[in-house]
Amino acid sequence: SQQGEEDPQALSIQEGENATMNCSYKTSINNLQWYRQNSGRGLVHLILIRSNEREKHSGRLRVTLDTSKKSSSLLITASRAADTASYFCATVGQAGTALIFGKGTTLSVSS
Amino acid sequence: NAGVTQTPKFQVLKTGQSMTLQCAQDMNHNSMYWYRQDPGMGLRLIYYSASEGTTDKGEVPNGYNVSRLNKREFSLRLESAAPSQTSVYFCATTLSLSYNEQFFGPGTRLTVL
Numbered sequence: 001s002q003q004g005e006e007d008p009q010a011l012s013i014q015e016g017e018n019a020t021m022n023c024s025y026k027t028s029i030n031n032l033q034w035y036r037q038n039s040g041r042g043l044v045h046l047i048l049i050r051s052n053e054r055e056k057h058s059g060r061l062r063v064t065l066d067t068s069k070k071s072s073s074l075l076i077t078a079s080r081a082a083d084t085a086s087y088f089c090a091t092v093g094q095a096g097t098a099l100i101f102g103k104g105t106t107l108s109v110s111s
Numbered sequence: 112n113a114g115v116t117q118t119p120k121f122q123v124l125k126t127g128q129s130m131t132l133q134c135a136q137d138m139n140h141n142s143m144y145w146y147r148q149d150p151g152m153g154l155r156l157i158y159y160s161a162s163e164g165t166t167d168k169g170e171v172p173n174g175y176n177v178s179r180l181n182k183r184e185f186s187l188r189l190e191s192a193a194p195s196q197t198s199v200y201f202c203a204t205t206l207s208l209s210y211n212e213q214f215f216g217p218g219t220r221l222t223v224l
Contacts, residue, residue, distance in 0.1 A: 033212060042115075042201055042215035043154070088153060096208045097161070098144065098169060103153040 004032075004089040004102030012108045019076040021105040023089030024069075030092045032065055033099065034074050037086045046074075046087075079109045113137055115216035117202050123222045124192045132187040132219050134202030142205045143185035144169075144213065145177060147198040154201065160185055161208055192223045 007022045023032070031050045035043040049056045049065045049072065056063045062075040076083055086106045090099040118133045134143065141162045146154040156169030160179040174196060176188045189196055199220050203213040 030210060042217050043203075043213075045212035045214070048212055090154075092210060096210050097167070098156050098159055098208075099213060100156070100170075101146075101154040103151060 004091055004100065006087070006089055006102045006105040008105060009103070010106045010108070012110070013079055015079060015081060015109055015111045017079055017109075019079050019083070019107055019109070021074045021087055021089075021107070023072045023074070023102055025072075025089075025091045025102075026070065027091075028094055029067070030094055030096050032063075032072050033090045033092070034061075034063060034072075035088045035090060035101075037088065037104070039085070043088065076107075079107075081109050081111045083107060084109045115202055115204055115214050117200075117216035117219050119219060120217065121220050123224065124189075125224050126193060128192050129188065129190050130192065130221075131189075132200055132202075132221075134185045134187070134216060135183050136202075136204045136214070137183065138204055138214060139182070140204040140214070141182070141207050143179065144203040144205075145175075145185070145187045146201045146203065147171065147196075148201060148218075149198050157187065157200075192221075194223045197221060197223045 004023045004025045033048045034046045037043045047058045060077045065072045086104045088104045090101045115136045144159040145157040158177040160166045163182045178186045199218045202216040205213045
């Protein structure tokens, strides 16, 4: 069963705008990860945030984690057409055996 | 340094046929995973191998078997393919269980008629 649920399911923006995607999960986690998938390709890891962290940055990416609300957000600043992809959150439980993925947010960035 | 490779890239089977999907990694990772991705479903874990010599079921193991041949290779076998197994299959690896980022192969697109 899916652990994470991304919101929105789809997002369309113009180049230069910011894109925000949210992820909610159900059970306690060790860490939460965000992945990107370009059409027809495998997933690529973007960023990992641990349960004792609240915010993390990587380039144009900013991830927040609120364990009290069991939610995370991914912010992509100054979006580019190349950011067009599906974005998935994935959680690792306390036992740490496997990633559980959400259904993803499809981001379209038009120039 | 190829990372994670999967063969074949595409495959069409008839119901009842068998096949093995191959995955190999040159990253010296301990843990390997097989996922399937269906439209609107995200990725679901089929089987995983925490380390060489061990395998465990994931969320959707029915109809599949796996073999961790050695540290580098993890294969997924469909003994009697069914149309419900039409999907894109991804292999992934990580240094140790899922505490770290996972590295994904390019996927195998399987159609069962």
